[in-house]
Amino acid sequence: MPKKLFTVFLLIIASSCGIFKPNIPQPKKEFRGVWIATVVNIDWPKNGMDSVEKQKEDYLRILDFYKNLNYNAVIVQVRAAGDAFYNSDYAPWSRFLTGKEGENTKWEDDPLSWMIEQAHIRGLEFHAWLNPYRATFDLNTDILSPNHDYNMNPDWMVKYGTKYYYNPGLPQVQEKLTSIIKELTLTYEIDGIHFDDYFYPYTIKDEVFNDSITFYNCSQPQQSLADWRRSNVDTLIKKSYTAIKDIKPWVSFGVSPFGVWKNKSTDPRGSETQAGQTTYENLYADPLLWMEKGWLDYIAPQIYWSLDLPVASHKTIANWWAKNSENSYVYIGNGAYKVRNNSDQAWEKKKELPNQFKLARQTPEISGNILFSAKSLMDKNQDVVSYLGRKYYKWPALTPEVKNGYEEHLENVNIIGKEQSPDFVTLTLDHKNAIQYVLVYKSSKKNTSELKSKKLLDKIFVPTGSNQVQIPKLVLKRNDFAITFLDRYGRESQPTIIHLNQIPGYGRKR
Template identity: 85%
Template sequence: MPKKLIVVFLLTLASSCGVLTSTIPQPKKEFRGVWVATVVNIDWPKNGLDTVEKQKEDFLKILDFYQNLNYNAVIVQVRATGDAFYASEYAPWSRFLTGTEGENPKWKEDPLAWMIEQAHSRGLEFHAWLNPYRATFDLNTDILSPEHDYNTNPDWMVKYGTKYYYNPGLPQVQEKFTSIIKELTSSYAIDGVHFDDYFYPYTIKDEVFNDSTTYYNCSLPNQSLEDWRRSNVDSLIKKSYATIKEIKPWVSFGVSPFGVWKNKSTDPRGSETQAGQTTYENLYADPLLWMENGWLDYIAPQIYWSLELPVASHKTLVNWWAKNSANTQVYIGNGAYKVRNNSDLAWEKKKELPNQFKLARQTPEISGNILFSAKSLMENNPDVVSYLKKKYYKWPALTPEINGGQKQPSENIDIIGKVQSDDFLTLTIAHNDAIQYALVYKSGKRTASELKAKKLLDKIFIEAESNQVQIPKSVLKGKRIAVTFLDRYGRESQPTILHLNQISGYGRKR
């Protein structure tokens, strides 16, 4: 057999037998998020009139599905149309949760606190997703609560198309929203605050967003309408970031803008795209400025097009955002809802979505992905889910560290007690309010200086007031484990090796 053929044969054989490792990188730190949309009950709850038990069951199905897929964050919409999924001083109860806006006759416990607790117990970050400016979803205002801003502050509203919007140029609107951010960050153990792409509304042909009076009264001399509108959004972003960090500096702030900043045809810095609308020119949002000024912890552009779509290629836009990011973690927003459900035939392919994840992994400036939306993979396309789990999400991953967090080195966390029972190994640690999770790894004979994701056995949430960690006996593998601790900023402590056979009571029969 010729030498070249022998080489080809051996490579083929090695590959088929699993000798060659995958070329897809498997990072230890990667943001793996999913948007859980509540507006008009897209993902959850299925119906505002469902019982609390049914709503809880459906929410846990989402968490369990994505935990099984080794995701590490859920981004849950808690303010969709001037409402709230929690008891708020500033907004009425959402009808999408309770069935009737402004009323909550069924949830006896705090639904948001419950959701956060359930996410944390599964090792998932919880990011509270808010829509700042959309006041209604349609023109049926009769269903709105008397406490809704449409009724209490009608001068804040601008009718545009088939919805009402808050007027972003009014100082009172910004003050109100800053109060909402403060309330949410202070009252709940959230890991992040998240805005989506709805700032000024997407342009509707022959419609006028009537904020001319506010522009006349509030703009600077010689400031154009377009620049004034952008300055209003800039101010909201800056104030939101400052408010969050003043209260809890470890809570991250992220925005998921529309995927095209500008086309190159209108600005040399723009992308090689032909988008009909852009985030800068139509939505009056300038995320490049926000990144430059350090007003974000992460940005997640919504690049919902296929890899090679001519007018707005996913590949082109991922590369553009990678080259135009600064001071900020960059995650890619992926349109999983289009898989086998779109006129673009590229989405018919099983590997379209996985190949988008592959591109993100191979782009150094990209640190993760967020999927829209939760039900997209849960309800259809099990072959895509199976492929993603096998090739991309086989091992767990930790979320990236928060930019702007304290920079001191991760300290050692002292384990001052170890007790083995029939079901748990309970560790007592020197109390540290900054610690949020204990990480348990399988450890070999060597030191645990290189703890890889595939060695991670469990991620255990630690309540703020607790100094104990209960490790289920079912996850304890081998003779040794390594334990590290993760603080709220996402920094991991140095490992402690535990020799299980040296712990009193370990291995005893029940």
């Protein structure tokens, strides 16, 4: 066989055997998040009685693990059950952080400010995750602080199953929860506010959620109980969104509803599923309305089933949300906790979770993924972790821009000073916008489209009020490099080429 034909033959064989399988193109902007659950210390802290040093060490371990996997956001539960992981005027300290509810005798610095700062230093967005309506995790009310709403406002509480819940129909509850949103947004440099799927509680057989008196007093004429309950949740969503955007329009507001809106058997608009409960009919939440009204920046349906599970296929539900979303980004919530830990044998396969990422990446309407929960991949299933990193998250990615709200134009950022030391290149900036990051790329032409994520060398946080940034020389691969600026909305400026040999201090020895 001629040498040329033999070479072609080898290429065909290699291709057919999968040796040269092309990777799925990676978008430059893609939300890559992970939920860090604090309720009953699921992910962090490992124990509320741990020392501050131990709690900090464990938190940083989570951040570093996901930073090294090229994730770009953490969603941290800061309100688990009528409590707070920060010094709040509206809720007591969480026992899951301090060891005893309502007391903090060990954290000298503000734990939430520290958590946010550490995330930002690593280039990770910080979304504050709240469970709005769950008041207690169980019926052991003796451990609650005197300042907990169970004790301060017992008429707000509804006992259901083994927990107490805030009554969503009470105007006082709506105002209290809105005040909490305002406090968080005003006080902390968060990038997002996030609600999970717990609105009205999941239905328990033979149990009654006793809000009949509130319904009688607060509902509109001819309004059914179900419609009234949904309107209460609608009101909280609208008030939360408005409060956030009035204070800091660049802060995202997102919700992660239960994966099935409605089954098609009860509504022709529903999905081809047979879910035992639905977000619309059981949790009284209507995220389709919230997207239609523009009250959400993103939605992250929790699709914790395997790709081809007959009663609720991940594939079917992901495609349903993709086709039924508007005005909001869609990020898929993935049940990483099920990997090799579930009766559904599909989760035993190494590629079950990666193939869910593949589906999201191939669906144009889907802009990212969020894993539940943080500990799921940290100490086990290393083959899955490695495959995800190699195949899908090989390069860094930026989070999608915040499009809703009252956006301003990104003005030019001028570099008014440059200086070198043995370890850093220091840039002094003249800017009016709130620049959050400086992005450092391998040298490229002045064309943003050519600054691909695989050329990104570093993402350097610029603290509020600072006009200087230090670029470690260790990350620079050559004498010329490019930088861009990223504002709080996630919008990137045009690149500027920096020439090291033109900066004072060039060639300075250690």
